[in-house]
Amino acid sequence: MTVSRVINNSGYISQDARERVEAAIAEIGYVPNTLARSLRFKQTKTLALVLTDITNPFFTTLARGAEDVASEQGFNLIFCNTDESESEQAKELTALVQKRVDGVLLVPAASSAEAVAFLREQNVPVVVLDRRVPDCTVDSVRCDSEKGAYELVKLLLDLGHTHIAALSGPQKVSTAQDRVAGYRRALASRGLGSDAEIVLYGPFSQAGGFEMARQALALQQRPTAFLAANNFIAVGAYQAVREAGLSVPEDISIVGFDDLPTWLVMEPFLTVAAQPAYEMGQRATRILLERLGREAPAECREVVLPFEIIVRRSSGPPHKDPAASESSAERRPVVADESTDRE
Amino acid sequence: MTVSRVINNSGYISQDARERVEAAIAEIGYVPNTLARSLRFKQTKTLALVLTDITNPFFTTLARGAEDVASEQGFNLIFCNTDESESEQAKELTALVQKRVDGVLLVPAASSAEAVAFLREQNVPVVVLDRRVPDCTVDSVRCDSEKGAYELVKLLLDLGHTHIAALSGPQKVSTAQDRVAGYRRALASRGLGSDAEIVLYGPFSQAGGFEMARQALALQQRPTAFLAANNFIAVGAYQAVREAGLSVPEDISIVGFDDLPTWLVMEPFLTVAAQPAYEMGQRATRILLERLGREAPAECREVVLPFEIIVRRSSGPPHKDPAASESSAERRPVVADESTDRE
DNA sequence: CTGTTAGCGCATTCAA
DNA sequence: TTGAATGCGCTAACAG
Numbered sequence: 001m002t003v004s005r006v007i008n009n010s011g012y013i014s015q016d017a018r019e020r021v022e023a024a025i026a027e028i029g030y031v032p033n034t035l036a037r038s039l040r041f042k043q044t045k046t047l048a049l050v051l052t053d054i055t056n057p058f059f060t061t062l063a064r065g066a067e068d069v070a071s072e073q074g075f076n077l078i079f080c081n082t083d084e085s086e087s088e089q090a091k092e093l094t095a096l097v098q099k100r101v102d103g104v105l106l107v108p109a110a111s112s113a114e115a116v117a118f119l120r121e122q123n124v125p126v127v128v129l130d131r132r133v134p135d136c137t138v139d140s141v142r143c144d145s146e147k148g149a150y151e152l153v154k155l156l157l158d159l160g161h162t163h164i165a166a167l168s169g170p171q172k173v174s175t176a177q178d179r180v181a182g183y184r185r186a187l188a189s190r191g192l193g194s195d196a197e198i199v200l201y202g203p204f205s206q207a208g209g210f211e212m213a214r215q216a217l218a219l220q221q222r223p224t225a226f227l228a229a230n231n232f233i234a235v236g237a238y239q240a241v242r243e244a245g246l247s248v249p250e251d252i253s254i255v256g257f258d259d260l261p262t263w264l265v266m267e268p269f270l271t272v273a274a275q276p277a278y279e280m281g282q283r284a285t286r287i288l289l290e291r292l293g294r295e296a297p298a299e300c301r302e303v304v305l306p307f308e309i310i311v312r313r314s315s316g317p318p319h320k321d322p323a324a325s326e327s328s329a330e331r332r333p334v335v336a337d338e339s340t341d342r343e
Numbered sequence: 344m345t346v347s348r349v350i351n352n353s354g355y356i357s358q359d360a361r362e363r364v365e366a367a368i369a370e371i372g373y374v375p376n377t378l379a380r381s382l383r384f385k386q387t388k389t390l391a392l393v394l395t396d397i398t399n400p401f402f403t404t405l406a407r408g409a410e411d412v413a414s415e416q417g418f419n420l421i422f423c424n425t426d427e428s429e430s431e432q433a434k435e436l437t438a439l440v441q442k443r444v445d446g447v448l449l450v451p452a453a454s455s456a457e458a459v460a461f462l463r464e465q466n467v468p469v470v471v472l473d474r475r476v477p478d479c480t481v482d483s484v485r486c487d488s489e490k491g492a493y494e495l496v497k498l499l500l501d502l503g504h505t506h507i508a509a510l511s512g513p514q515k516v517s518t519a520q521d522r523v524a525g526y527r528r529a530l531a532s533r534g535l536g537s538d539a540e541i542v543l544y545g546p547f548s549q550a551g552g553f554e555m556a557r558q559a560l561a562l563q564q565r566p567t568a569f570l571a572a573n574n575f576i577a578v579g580a581y582q583a584v585r586e587a588g589l590s591v592p593e594d595i596s597i598v599g600f601d602d603l604p605t606w607l608v609m610e611p612f613l614t615v616a617a618q619p620a621y622e623m624g625q626r627a628t629r630i631l632l633e634r635l636g637r638e639a640p641a642e643c644r645e646v647v648l649p650f651e652i653i654v655r656r657s658s659g660p661p662h663k664d665p666a667a668s669e670s671s672a673e674r675r676p677v678v679a680d681e682s683t684d685r686e
Numbered sequence: 687c688t689g690t691t692a693g694c695g696c697a698t699t700c701a702a
Numbered sequence: 703t704t705g706a707a708t709g710c711g712c713t714a715a716c717a718g
Binding site: 029031032033034035036038039044046054055057060061063064067076077078079081094095097098099100121122205206207232235236238239242260261262263264265266267269 | 381424575606
């Protein structure tokens with residue numbers, strides 16, 4: 001029809017015809033069908049963001065960054081939760097390919113190359129977010145977890161801690177691995193061998209953090225500090241410490257990853273390595289959109305953003321006399337005990 | 344092709360043919376094109392969830408509820424942020440209709456009937472979530488905000504407060520209106536007239552809460568308690584109180600709406616009217632999916648779920664001598680000052 | 687059991 | 703300046 005020309009402002013149309021068409025459109029409430037359009041053009045103007053849990057503020061912030069860039073460029077964004085399950089992830093990716101999304105932003109559920117290989121085979125551009133995958137020929141945006149952990153642990157060591165437990169995430173996830181690696185390097189740099197290491201793996205959840213902390217606290221040689229591999233683990237660990245009748249940072253210091261947004265926490269308390277989540281989402285989406293543009297596969301880009309170490313009140317020096325700390329169960333905790341030192 | 348029959352397991356296919364087709368599929372890595380399928384069947388197996396801010400834990404929890412039900416039924420879910428902007432919402436809805444989503448879960452940016460009317464006109468089923476719209480012939484799922492506010496304020500009145508400020512949301516949003524209405528009814532029930540009312544409207548954000556609280560604190564007759572219309576406002580209000588050198592609940596009690604998930608808060612502190620966000624998402628999605636089923640428009644359903652009032656440490660009795668509270672700036676705050684009384 | 691025809695809504699190409 | 707033909711990938715309804 002001539003209608004198409006009107007809608008797309010292409011070709012020659014008489015003023016008269018245009019007006020009649022526009023009138024009809026308004027009257028009928030006609031809305032063009034993007035499906036048919038996509039079928040013809042083989043592009044849907046839709047991207048997908050596949051992540052592990054939309055419920056985590058780190059990811060929602062990242063998602064906002066992605067969405068803002070995408071919609072600015074006229075793209076829609078579909079979110080998918082995998083819950084760290086590879087099979088779930090495989091299902092989601094298949095569904096997305098069926099829907100012919102133009103590109104995928106992927107926070108891989110595991111550091112296997114399968115998912116990326118599948119997408120590449122299907123000619124769907126991918127940008128890997130937040131985590132490493134073995135296949136290095138892929139665009140990616142993340143932070144240097146190894147270094148972040150190294151610095152956090154260094155900070156604890158400088159405070160005088162020697163018994164530090166790493167409460168990490170699922171062993172199959174690269175960020176969990178890297179954060180343990182940084183932890184080890186920091187200990188080693190102080191001449192602390194592997195006998196000083198206390199490493200626990202568990203889910204990236206509050207329950208996981210709670211359980212790991214509980215175990216760590218039960219060790220005969222109780223640690224004086226925790227390195228939590230993400231925000232939920234840190235919260236869970238804190239709750240476990242409190243439930244054990246201990247306090248932070250008097251008995252146990254806690255440092256962690258991923259800051260909680262200022263609009264969520266009344267009194268920022270945790271010492272963290274904060275990732276620029278919003279910017280990560282933006283950067284990844286920009287890279288993805290650029291790649292949609294050119295046919296020629298430019299060499300792949302690997303963006304590694306810096307962490308920001310934010311020191312707050314959850315980290316302090318250890319007790320002089322660790323044995324005495326048992327008796328400190330009655331001491332008052334100190335959350336919110338001083339003025340806010342938010343960034 | 345016979346291929347279609349294989350993929351859909353329909354009709355008669357010889358074992359031989361089936362195997363050959365399956366082999367070919369595996370080899371080529373063929374993935375069927377849902378767009379074409381949707382074009383034919385006029386259904387996309389996709390729902391949309393249009394909300395104001397995916398960054399708010401209340402909405403992410405709701406979103407998880409919606410997604411879990413949707414994916415369980417083989418539907419995908421698209422998220423859209425409107426940032427409380429009606430024009431943004433209109434754009435998003437148009438885009439969704441163009442994409443021919445099968446149905447929409449809508450948290451309306453304003454209580455105008457326009458958006459719902461548009462969708463109805465386009466024959467796209469809608470379920471309105473969390474907020475009221477004037478058009479009552481629509482399925483909806485929400486909580487009774489008026490009653491929730493009434494009970495929260497009642498609680499404050501029972502503690503002895505008489506100067507209570509309502510820090511509400513955007514005036515055009517039904518939940519903001521209803522929560523003020525409940526506030527008024529509670530005051531009135533104690534014989535407190537409109538001269539006792541302190542009502543502020545602002546954005547549903549931490550910054551909004553901060554600013555409104557700042558204004559309320561500057562009143563010559565300073566309130567002794569705040570009713571915050573959502574979680575972000577409560578957090579912002581708390582920060583403003585602290586910044587003014589005052590403490591909660593000694594100088595100012597705070598009660599609010601929407602609880603923060605336990606995996607986010609180390610020490611639950613705020614007294615709130617909690618909405619069952621996850622369940623709301625589930626219920627709404629189920630209703631939407633049911634409606635997709637039948638052609639005959641069953642009468643519309645209006646689900647109103649109960650709030651759960653959770654009393655924590657942010658609410659307490661007012662000072663005997665309000666004038667003296669000025670000098671309390673140095674007093675220690677009490678966040679985390681007692682054991683956790685989480686539900 | 688398997689292949690052919692036709693049409694979902696759109697836009698490019700070519701005629702009128 | 704406008705209309706008609708064609709095909710994107712799929713499947714229901716028919717032949718074969």
